[in-house]
Amino acid sequence: MTKTALITGITGQDGYYLSHLLLNQGYRVVGLVPPHRQPNLAKLGTLAHQVEIYTVDLRDTLALLTAVEQLRPQEIYNLAAPSFVPDSWNDPLGTLDLITGTATRLLEAVRQVGLSTRFYQASSSEMFGDVDRSPQDEETPFRPKNPYAAAKLHAHWTMVHHRQRYGLFACSGILYNHESPLRAPQFVPRKISLAAASIKLGLTDTLEMGNLDAKRDWGFAGDHVEAMWRMLQVDEPEEYVIGTGKLHSVRELVSAAFECVNLDWTRHVVINTDLLRPDEHFQLVANPTKAKKKLGWEPQVSFEELVQKMVQTDLERLQSGAIAPATSSPSV
Numbered sequence: 539m540t541k542t543a544l545i546t547g548i549t550g551q552d553g554y555y556l557s558h559l560l561l562n563q564g565y566r567v568v569g570l571v572p573p574h575r576q577p578n579l580a581k582l583g584t585l586a587h588q589v590e591i592y593t594v595d596l597r598d599t600l601a602l603l604t605a606v607e608q609l610r611p612q613e614i615y616n617l618a619a620p621s622f623v624p625d626s627w628n629d630p631l632g633t634l635d636l637i638t639g640t641a642t643r644l645l646e647a648v649r650q651v652g653l654s655t656r657f658y659q660a661s662s663s664e665m666f667g668d669v670d671r672s673p674q675d676e677e678t679p680f681r682p683k684n685p686y687a688a689a690k691l692h693a694h695w696t697m698v699h700h701r702q703r704y705g706l707f708a709c710s711g712i713l714y715n716h717e718s719p720l721r722a723p724q725f726v727p728r729k730i731s732l733a734a735a736s737i738k739l740g741l742t743d744t745l746e747m748g749n750l751d752a753k754r755d756w757g758f759a760g761d762h763v764e765a766m767w768r769m770l771q772v773d774e775p776e777e778y779v780i781g782t783g784k785l786h787s788v789r790e791l792v793s794a795a796f797e798c799v800n801l802d803w804t805r806h807v808v809i810n811t812d813l814l815r816p817d818e819h820f821q822l823v824a825n826p827t828k829a830k831k832k833l834g835w836e837p838q839v840s841f842e843e844l845v846q847k848m849v850q851t852d853l854e855r856l857q858s859g860a861i862a863p864a865t866s867s868p869s870v
């Protein structure tokens with residue numbers, strides 16, 4: 539029997555990689571996309587013809603219930619979110635409504651229709667927030683620092699409550715930063731890959747950055763979506779911390795990106811003190827031992843390979859005129 543997977547946020551970075559994985563596994567893939575975001579289906583490229591799209595406003599409880607009732611999916615992946623954290627300060631209520639509201643509506647729909655659907659919630663390492671230990675694992679306390687993280691935590695607990703009270707097969711992946719050529723340019727790694735490629739082609743000359751010593755656990759989106767899928771294939775629904783467990787500084791990222799295009803980054807990077815943030819005492823870095831043990835999951839793409847993939851793709855896109863070059867103005 540062909541399995542149906544329902545995805546919110548299908549037009550995002552993870553939606554793309556997850557759809558690709560599921561289609562290759564023989565799933566019927568259905569994306570729920572609000573009417574006003576239909577133009578973004580173009581981001582799916584050729585995959586747009588292989589998935590089905592239901593036009594649904596994710597804030598519409600009845601519409602979501604109807605979609606779940608009609609489609610009766612074996613798996614739901616709830617990925618939709620305004621994912622650029624700083625934006626959540628401008629719209630805390632909208633952030634909460636979309637992130638927490640969608641998770642709650644979908645879980646309630648599964649419960650009310652009485653399905654045995656397996657549910658994945660896209661949780662975030664941002665929920666750990668103001669950490670007092672490194673690395674973090676599934677037992678680390680949550681101390682969210684922004685409206686995005688608070689909304690994600692609310693959604694996460696709603697998922698746990700539906701599992702505990704109603705016995706739903708509900709899981710979440712607490713994912714650390716993951717990147718790809720599909721990452722939006724306001725995120726630091728893509729900002730850097732685009733700048734390195736633009737400078738190489740003589741389309742711009744400088745890259746403005748803040749704290750080069752800031753460190754992150756950066757993985758490849760294609761690896762991280764594999765962990766999501768694996769979570770829904772095991773017998774017990776649980777939470778999993780998903781990250782590489784390795785920290786790299788922004789300086790290393792810049793250096794690796796410019797190395798890909800044989801340029802000396804120190805000639806092009808300008809430090810903008812407006813972009814500096816206070817140093818973090820403890821770093822957000824994953825301890826993915828549980829995922830390795832119970833899911834057999836391990837990242838396959840190294841930091842260097844990831845950077846190479848991103849810079850190479852940006853070079854090709856710029857050369858073909860598919861995207862605009864980086865501007866020298868700061869975006870982060």
Ligand code: NAP
Nearest residue numbers: 547549550551552575578617618619621660662713715716
């Ligand atoms: P992304 O590329 O920003 O994709 C987000 C998706 O959510 C897109 O399909 C987007 O639609 C949709 N969306 C945003 N605002 C919406 C709204 N108001 N109504 C309906 N849909 C909306 O994010 P991603 O990197 O794929 O991340 C997937 C999920 O994992 C997100 O929930 C994110 O918060 C979470 N996460 C990501 C990371 C990471 O490092 N990437 C880490 C931890 C957790 P449009 O295409 O129309 O904009």
